[in-house]
Amino acid sequence: MNFKEELKNYAIIVDKELEKYVRKNDCLEKKLNQSVEYSLMAGGKRLRPTLILATYKLFKNDTKVCMPYAVAIEMIHNFSLIHDDLPGIDNDDFRHGKPTNHKIFNEATAILAGDSLLNNAYLIISENLKNNLTKENIDSFYELSYAVDRMLIGEYVDTEYEGKQALIDELEYMHKNKTGALIRSAVRIGAILANVNEEDLINLTNYAEKIGLAFQIKDDILSEIGDEKVLGKPVGNDRKRKKCTYVSKYGLEKAEQELEKNIKEAINCLEPYGEKAEFLKDLAIYIGERNK
Numbered sequence: 001m002n003f004k005e006e007l008k009n010y011a012i013i014v015d016k017e018l019e020k021y022v023r024k025n026d027c028l029e030k031k032l033n034q035s036v037e038y039s040l041m042a043g044g045k046r047l048r049p050t051l052i053l054a055t056y057k058l059f060k061n062d063t064k065v066c067m068p069y070a071v072a073i074e075m076i077h078n079f080s081l082i083h084d085d086l087p088g089i090d091n092d093d094f095r096h097g098k099p100t101n102h103k104i105f106n107e108a109t110a111i112l113a114g115d116s117l118l119n120n121a122y123l124i125i126s127e128n129l130k131n132n133l134t135k136e137n138i139d140s141f142y143e144l145s146y147a148v149d150r151m152l153i154g155e156y157v158d159t160e161y162e163g164k165q166a167l168i169d170e171l172e173y174m175h176k177n178k179t180g181a182l183i184r185s186a187v188r189i190g191a192i193l194a195n196v197n198e199e200d201l202i203n204l205t206n207y208a209e210k211i212g213l214a215f216q217i218k219d220d221i222l223s224e225i226g227d228e229k230v231l232g233k234p235v236g237n238d239r240k241r242k243k244c245t246y247v248s249k250y251g252l253e254k255a256e257q258e259l260e261k262n263i264k265e266a267i268n269c270l271e272p273y274g275e276k277a278e279f280l281k282d283l284a285i286y287i288g289e290r291n292k
Contacts, residue, residue, distance in 0.1 A: 003279065003282040003283075003286070006279055007045075007050065007283070007286070010046060010049070010050040010053060010054065011045070011046040011050070013053070014046045014049045014050065014053075014070055014071075014074060015041070015046070017067055017070060017071050018040060018041065018071055018074060018075075019041070021071060021075075021120065021124070022036070022037050022040065022041065023036070023037075024037075031105065031109060032109060032112055032113060032116060034105075035101055035104075035105045035109045035110060035112075035113035036113045036116050036117060038101060038104060038105070038113075039078050039081065039082050039101050039113065039117075040074075040075065040078050040117065042095070042096050042098065043096055044078075044096060046074060047183070047186075047215075047283075048073045048074060048077050048182055048183060048186040049069075049070035049071070049073055049074045049186070050283075051183065051186035051187050051190060051208070051280075051283075052066050052069055052070050052073065052186045052187075052189050052190040052193075053066055053070060053190065054190065054279050054280055054283070055186070055187045055189075055190025055191050055194070055204060055280070056190040056191075056193055056194045057190075058190075058191075058194070058273055058276055058277060058280070059191075059194035059195075059196060059200075060194050065132075065193055066189075066190065066193055068124050068125055068127075068128040069125070069140055069144065069189050069193070071121075071124055072121035072122070072124050072125050072144060073121070073144065073182065073185070073186055073189070075117040075118070075120055075121040075124075076117070076118060076121045076144070076148055076151075076182065077182060078114075078117050079114040079115070079117040079118040079121070080114075080151060080155070080182075081095060082100075082101045082102075082110050082111075082113055082114035082117070083110075083111070083114045083155075084155070085100040085101065085102065085110075086102055086107065086110060086111065087102070087107065089155070089159060090237070090241070091241075092237065101113060101114075118148070121144075125141050125144065129141060136192055136193050136195055137193075139192050140189045140192050140193055143185045143188050143189050143192065144185055144189065146181075146185070147181040147182050147184065147185030148181075148182075150176075150177040150181035151177060151178060151181045151182055153177050154173075154174055154175065154176070154177030154178025154179070154180075154181065155178055157170075157173070157174045157177070157178070158174055158178055158243065158244075161174065161243070161244040162241055162242055162243055162244070163242040164244065165244070166244040166249065168249065170244075171244055171245075171246065171249055172213070174244070175212075175213060175216040175217075175246075176209070176212065176213060178216070179212055179213075179215055179216040179219070180208075180209060180212025180213055180215075180216065181212070183208055183211060183212035183215060184205065184208040184209055184212055186208070187204050187205065187207060187208035188201065188204065188205055188208065190204075191204045191205075200272075203269050203270070203272060204269070206265075206266075206269045207266050207269035207270055207280070207284075210262045210263070210265045210266035210269065210284070211262070211263075211266045211283070211284050211287055213262050214259055214262040214263050214266065214284070214287050214288055215287050216246070217246045217255055217258055217259045217262065218259055218287060218288060218290065220238065220245035220246040220247045220248075220255060221246070221247060221252065221255055221256060221259065222290075222291070222292070223237060223238040223239075223245065223247070224238070224239065224245075224247045224252060225252065226291065226292070227291065246258060259288055260288065263284050263285060263287065263288040266284040267281050267284050267285075
C-alpha cells in the first residue's frame with residue numbers, strides 16, 4: 001500500500017468511527033445535531049487521529065485502544081474550525097469548498113455546535129476511562145486536555161496580534177500553540193498508549209513539534225499563493241485582516257525555507273525507527289507539499 005492509499009485508509013477508519021457518534025433524531029435539538037454533523041462529517045484530512053493511530057502502530061498493531069482518542073481529537077479539531085470561522089475571529093465564509101457552519105445555520109447555532117463537539121469529546125474519553133482506568137489512559141487524557149488549553153491560548157494570541165508586528169519568538173509561540181499543540185498531543189497520545197520508553201517519547205515529541213510548526217507555515221503560504229478552487233476558501237484573507245504569519249514576518253521565500261527546514265528535521269527524528277516509520281516520514285513530506 002502506497003502512502004496516499006494508506007492515508008486514505010486511515011481517513012476511512014476514522015470516518016466510520018465518527019459516524020457512530022453523530023446524533024440523528026427529531027428532538028428539539030435537531031438543528032444543533034445537523035450543525036454538528038455538517039462540520040464533523042465534511043471530510044478533511046483527518047490528520048490528527050491518523051497521527052495517533054500511525055504513531056501507536058510503530059510499536060503495537062491493535063489500534064482499538066486508540067479509537068476513543070482518535071474520535072475525540074477530531075471532534076476537538078472541528079470545534080476549533082467552527083469557532084475559527086466565526087465573524088468575531090477569522091470571519092470566513094467558506095471551508096472545504098462549502099459555506100462555513102454559521103453561514104448555513106446561524107452564529108448562535110454554530111457556537112453551540114462547536115461547544116457540543118468539545119464536550120462530546122470529553123464524554124467519549126470519560127466513558128473510556130470508566131472502563132479502562134490505566135495510567136496510559138489517564139496520561140493521554142491529560143495530554144489532550146493540555147493541548148486544548150494551549151490551542152485556545154494560541155487562538156487568543158493570534159487575535160491579539162492582528163494588525164501588529166510580532167517578534168519571531170512571539171510568532172513561533174503563537175503557532176506552536178494554535179496549530180502545533182493538538183498535533184503534538186496526537187503523536188504523544190499514540191506513543192503513550194503504546195507505553196513507549198522516555199527516549200522514544202522525546203524523539204516522537206520532537207517530530208510532532210516540527211510537523212506542527214511546518215503545518216502552520218504551509219497554511220500561511222497557501223493563504224498567500226494557494227489555489228482558491230483547491231483550497232475551498234478565498235486566498236489572501238490573512239493579508240486583508242493583517243494577521244501575523246510566517247509570510248508577513250519572513251516573506252514568502254524565507255517562509256518556504258523555514259518549512260523545508262522543519263520537514264527535514266522532523267524526518268531526522270524518526271531515523272531510529274527505520275522502515276517502520278516510513279508512513280510518518282511520508283506524512284511530514286506531505287505536510288510540506290500539500291495544496292490544501
